[in-house]
Amino acid sequence: MMIITDSASDITKQEAEEMDIRIVWLKTKFSDGDFPLKTEEDFIHFFDKLAEEKELPVTSQPSPEEFLQLYEEAKEKNEEVLVITLSSGLSGTVNAANLAKQMSEYEKIWIIDSEQAIVTQRFLVQKAVDMRAQGKNMEEIVAAIEDLKKRVTVCGMLDTLTYLKKGGRIPAALAVLGNVLQIKPVIELKDRELTMLGKARGRKGGVKYLWKEYESYEIDEKEPVYFGYTSDKEIGEKFMEETVEKYGLTNYHLYPVGGIIGTHVGPACVAISFVKKKKDEK
Template sequence: MIQIVTDSASDITLKQAEEMNVQIVPLTILFEDGVCPQETDEDFQIFYEKLIKENGLPKTSQPTPNKYLEIFRLAKEVGDEVLVITLSGGLSGTVQSAKLAKDLAGYERIEIIDSKQAILTQRMLVEYAVKLRDEGKTLDEITALVLKQREKLTVFGMLDTLTYL
């Protein structure tokens, strides 16, 4: 079996992840009043409300390698292959945590893809990987096709302020 793993920057809730058979490794988001989880639809709504209401911007922390290592060790035990699609390495050290965990796991059937994206486009890559897995593609085929798809994605946005860039 091929396990697909991503992080919470993909905006996939735990319920959606369960439906897609995807594992989510959470990033930590800290507001002045504490940690803001990213698991349920309500959590995401609270996060966006806090962004509007809070004076300062939240801080984020990448997942520790141990979060990935646990997944990788379990996959190795049962003989599953793993595809990890992370938040852009240009925005976070998440991909480095996953790579370190792969080295520590000592398991070769793990592929790690830096999405070079975030949120919607990262999610699109995960959904594409799920589709390919469910069609019966191999890990190598899925990896190659997701990498090819990644190069086709472009995001355009309009901002009402440049204050936070």
């Protein structure tokens, strides 16, 4: 079984090889050309460059041909293909994957719009990889991913309003005032899109807001909690350690967030993702 995802999952080239999956790369372009985002070092350099540039980089989805090349490879081996893409609310990547399936005229391709990105997209891909290793069939894996994508949630705290301003999401004057007052926006990936949950004063206030959000759900403790960060691993580790201690977590992981979503949120962000219980579970 070939498992394919895209680079909005922030799974690096090396990790993809270790997981035995294939990555289709979204492209990120600054004023002076394309910027690779295939390693953790690339992620670090990306945020350095993002801070220097006046304009945000442009992100473009993969072409159908990039998916088609992988489909043809699988078709030659009569291998089943599972594709888990970035949320359709953030990119047309899933459309490219579906168009490539039509072009391939190969039936053994299952395409899932993850409705997620960054660490939650990564979580779904990792779940598929684990289930493949357990010998689960395609129908079982697809059913599990379709269930989990509706229950997994990611919330994050931005360090600055600057990148929301650059992206045209808030007025410049509001960004300046907010930065002076140390306003930290708190966002959530909901209904396929990044939405504003609220705002807090200072990083401590932002962390408390994320904890409050975490506490508002019944958590499925069978699944791991994923933490994410942009640019500054120490900030990510501190947030993770405080959260682990507060809630007694035993199953958790920390991952960097790259430039596909990082473009819009900027450096020094932290995020937490978790899986909510099924509605019929107590």
